[in-house]
Amino acid sequence: MLSKDELARTSRQRLLPGFGDAAQERLHAAHLLVVGAGGLGCPALQQLAAAGIGRITLIDSDTVDISNLHRQVLFGAGDVGKPKAEVAAARARELAPELQITALNARLTSSTVLDLCAEADLVLDGSDTFDTKYLVADACELTSTPLAWGTVLRYGGQAALWHSGKDCADGRGVGLRDLFPAPPEGEALECSTAGVLGATTSVIAGLMATATLGWLGKLPHHEELRGRVTSYEALPGSFRTLTVGPDPARPLVSTLPGERSFPPELRDGHAALLDISENTGFPDATVSLPWHTVTDDDAVRRALASCSSKLVYVACPSGGRSAGFVLRYADLAADMGIELRNLPGGLASRDY
Known part of the structure; x- marks a missing residue:
């Protein structure tokens, strides 16, 4: 049952056509795994906690740095040096006191990712390295868990909703590797070296949060979200969307990628x-x-x-x-x- 406070807080979205109390109850009953409390994870967590997701597991091993503050909106100057997962979870509780949120100040590894994904109704990947993104995507395919995915760099980014694996309705679905079969070779650009416009992370996180709410709440047209990739360029301002289909020549993921070895x-x-x-x-x-x-x-x-x-x-x-x-x-x-x-x-x- 939704409390009076939660009903009041979510009153505007429950007025939406196709939303109502039924979708709100589904969000309240959902368990979301958020990977990373950074430029994508922070604004997405803020929006999803406020929207009424009932249970969230948040994992991040990093601490707040002053260079994070221009885009990681749950942190302030007084949080520098503190564990990101714990600070972000505390901010989310302030938005939604009834939220059950577990903060894991830990690395996501091949030995933990399958259990975490299997326990969730959907995974939101706010990580910032290709290693982690492919680890999460492969684990979601192995467990047939829906995945809200996003990436940002410089003045742009992409967001998508993937759902693949043998337990999908068609026995396959569509996943990250249907679009990008493998991570790029060599050392890819990252925000720390190439830069990122802070407001862009909020735009991409908003797209990821919207897809999450649509899927978990079973809102109108939510099935059409799967495999839709939206690209955003901040300046002068444009969106492009393409729909990705399954690659029939690609076998489903059967094992997780091994951890990288040292040089x-x-x-x-x-x-x-x-x-x-x-x-x-x-x-x-x-x-x-x-x-x-x-x-x-x-x-x-x-x-x-x-x-x-x-x-x-x-x-x-x-x-x-x-x-x-x-x-x-x-x-x-x-x-x-x-x-x-x-x-x-x-x-x-x-x-x-």
Whole structure:
């Protein structure tokens, strides 16, 4: 049963044709998994909590950084250094006190993703690396869980609703790999190095949240959402939509992709690993330099000197912040006779 407060809070959307109390009850009974409390996860979580989703599991291993604040709308300056999952969950509870939300301050890995996806009625993927996006998409296909998917970069982005797997009505459905069979080769651009317009993340997150509400609430035309990909360009402002069909030549996913292994130089001991995570503690790191302590060049020089290697891989949970670090300090390192390289995919793509 919906409480008086929830009925009052959702009164405007319940007036919509095809919505009413029935759709609101379905949203109240739904369990949503949100992967990532970043530029996409924050605005989507804000909208979905306010709309009356009854139960949410939120997973993110990162902490709030001051560079997040221009687009990650659930955080303020006072939250810098705090776990994103916990802060975002607290903000969501303020919007909807009856919301049952579980904050997991942890990495999503191949050993946990299947159970998390299987327990959810829909997964919203707000992650920011291709490794995680394909891990989530494959897990959703293996468990036949609907997936609200989005990606942003610079002045644009894309959003889609995927539903694939053997338990779909047609025994197959349509999934991410029907459009993009494999992640791009090499090191892809990320927001930390290529930039992103903060308002664009809210637009894409809004599309993802709308698809989530349509699917879970069984709103009019919700079945038509599956396989529709909307592309958005912020300036001068345009939307394009295409409908993706299943690729008959592509077999359904049968196993999860393996976790990325370390580069051979690290495995062979011919390189050092500098961990710049906010919450350091990666057991194989040669030197840990918590992100909040990267305040000046001298701090970086001391950390690099402690690595005692001419080749240093820099790592963080996602691989984004470390990519920016490498760009910023490559010349400083070169003056010390050290080559800096980013660990692509980040520590989140390695089990330990």
